[in-house]
Amino acid sequence: ALAVPVAGAAGIALPGCECASVPVAGSLIRRGVAPAAALAFLLSAPAINPVVLVATSIAFPGRPEMVLARLLASLAAAVVMGWLWARFGKERWLRPPNARTGPEPSGVRAFVHGLQHDFLHAGGFLVVGAAAAATFNIAVPRAYLDVFTDSPWLSVLLLALLAVVLCVCSEADAFVAASLSGFSPTARLAFMVVGPMVDLKLIALQTGTFGRAFALRFASATWVVAVLSSVLVGWWLL
Template structure:
């Protein structure tokens, strides 16, 4: 069997589940719009007074709005994964860990990526001699400060231009705080041993399967495989997130959101939890956040800042790569920094929580 054939033959079960759910959702949305048999708008199994049709329209609208930015982000991510300038990063990384955090965070703006690739890229950087401080800062900053992410946010919040700048500022501060706080309270002692024990074949349970161009192989082929793997996974999560967002928008009474919106801390907690559970790609999450119009802009900002650095997909990947003990402490530090930063910037920019 040729090298890597076994790896290519396996397809992570969680991706298959995400794809299956996304396909079922798309079929339901299509049938409710265009079908004429049982279960369609013309012959509903349960009379939802047009709510099923509204849900389908919102699901398709959110997905189509976000898809171009998702594709662009996937292409950028695949380029970084297959042609990563590791030597340049090592050369410009200062010896001081304290200075490494802001430098790597800033460098990530020019070398963006999405969540799908951030964990395996961080593992790869550390395995090639990059310090944990630099690799972890890059892992948090690449999906958060991605130029594609900021542009998509500006498009999604076209009626609130300040949101794009607020997201950039809050994300930058959150990554700096998390990096410096982790230097103070974190424990990287077991990382090298753990990373050395994670085989390239397993890659931390990463669903993305970013291939690295081997000797004699084509970088173009590696790029195509990486892009398709990212798009398959991230696209599935996007559709699922759009389905859930549309469901909440249509079926949850607006009075409930109004009630939650009156309690700023409750709204912030709700949006933070949703960001973690929906596990959206950062290039597409702004369109979902913009659909939650009943909560404050600060609560929406919390959703946008928390999602790219913490979600169930990232937690699973980090646990597989760096170990459960590391992940528990790291996620707690990042969560606190992300929420506090978003609340502070939101209050400054929008004048309220």
């Protein structure tokens, strides 16, 4: 129970995007880290690291409450998901990450070997997710999205769903959220909280690393928790 918030808070020390968080989490589990802690780190690292928070402050100048809201909502969602997995997660849902064959190299060779393994394993699934996001961007006219701006509840759900399909990198999504000026601050917060935790390329990566049974359950629960966390923090701070 204590490892989960510690792992979630540790995400602030790793400036990386969500694409790298899945193979890193898989490597942690492969080395014996509790899955609940590794999954909390998987969700928090791309959402609360310094690069993302600085980018958010630049995208929303003069609004430090937006940076604080993103930090708190993202960290809360990551920790809650870690605790939920520790309490309700079943071992059969989580396919163990593929073990590396052969003797374990050391030093520089170990670094190169790990980089090659994780890059080649994740690259194919990343391409599938990126292709799905690009198709959505081309096929859906922007005018359709403007219909939902008048409803605060529908706007939150719309931007939370939009974050899943647009697959914007966590280091740039704040600028996209800032450009959606017709939506409420809470809806834009939901876009920034959900995106680094649940999108098409992440679902594809999680499927390839941990299995489809895990990815479907984990992504669905994470989306709900991230939306609720955004709404609560947005209601409090924004």
